Amino acid sequence: MTTQQDQVIEAFEGRADRRRDRRAFFTAALGAAAAGGAFVYADAAKAQTLTDADVLNFALNLEYLEAQFYLYALNGSGLSSSLTAAPSGSAGGTVTGGAKVDFTGDPLVGAYAREIAADEEAHVKFLRNALGSAAVAMPNINISGDASGPFTAAARAAGVVGATETFNPYANPNNFLLGAFIFEDVGVTAYKGAAPLLTNKTFLEAAAGILAVEAYHAAMVRTTLYTKGISALVDATEKISNARDSLDGNPTEDRVRGIGPDDDQGIAPTGSGATLTSNIAPLNANGLAFSRTTGQVLNIVYLNAGSATMGGFFPNGVNGNIRSTT
Secondary structure (H helix, E strand, O other): OOOOHHHHHHOOEEEEHHHHHHHHHHHOOOHHHHHOEEEEEEEEEEEEEEEEEHHHHHHHHHHHHHHHHHHHHHOOOOOOHOOOOOOOOOOOOOOOOOOOOOOOOHHHHHHHHHHHHHHHHHHHHHHHHHHHHHHOOOOEEEEOOOOOOOHHHHHHOOOOOOOOOOOOOOOHHHHHHHHHHHHHHHHHHHHHHHHHOOHHHHHHHHHHHHHHHHHHHHHHHHHHHHHOOOOHHHHHHHHHHHHHHHHOOOOOEEOOOOOOOOOOOOOEEEHHHHHHHHHOOEEEOOOOEOOOOOOHHHHHOOOOOOOOEEEEEOOOOOOOOOOOOO
């Protein structure tokens, strides 16, 4: 078992009982101006003075990851080099893994993949244009579906596959949906958590626009998985949700801001019979989407519940001033 898998599994310890009761708990993140408007953001034990550009660059790293995953799944190739390079022209990072999914047996999911891939590429273009010369290049990204890749590490630790099995999100449309599920809810919580950090209202409105699109994507993925009616897929989302929740720590609950120790949900319905209720929108008791700090988001994409600056889907870390989980 790899160190990465050990880190994820260790995060589960001591939380199983609370996670079994998780359903009872839920009753109900242009140009030069981005460099201005500094704020102090306390994430865990570390306080950091950041600018709007830092926050947008953090978002850009996540968009690079999502765009590469969806484009590879759709076309077998990713972003053009002009969309990954630094503004100076120096080359961006490399992508490890990625493969074209055969959607012929499920053309509806293929159509969804085509839509989301175009949206995520547009987000990369928009953020790079908004940031101008301040935009960071794409970091090294690992989206491999092999035995040593981050998808397998996460799936093994979460119990989606066995300790010696491989999870390949490019193997078939259902696996692709689970791979997408890993990312989409995180994107929603990342943009929502970063919203209060932006001081420029134009950037805030733009970020809200991207947040809305990420939420549409997440709902599309969650609805598709739910309507397939396959219990193994529902169970896998619960396990992935538990993994993300265990990785992102145990913050004090704030139901107004959407922060809480249990800030993730799979798609298993609640109730039964006449009271059966789907769970397409993961919300808190006030009906609000959850928020995650930048550190919590990095915990998930690095697949590390502790202090880290790299790992998982970003083997050398993200680029920019926001790169540590603490």
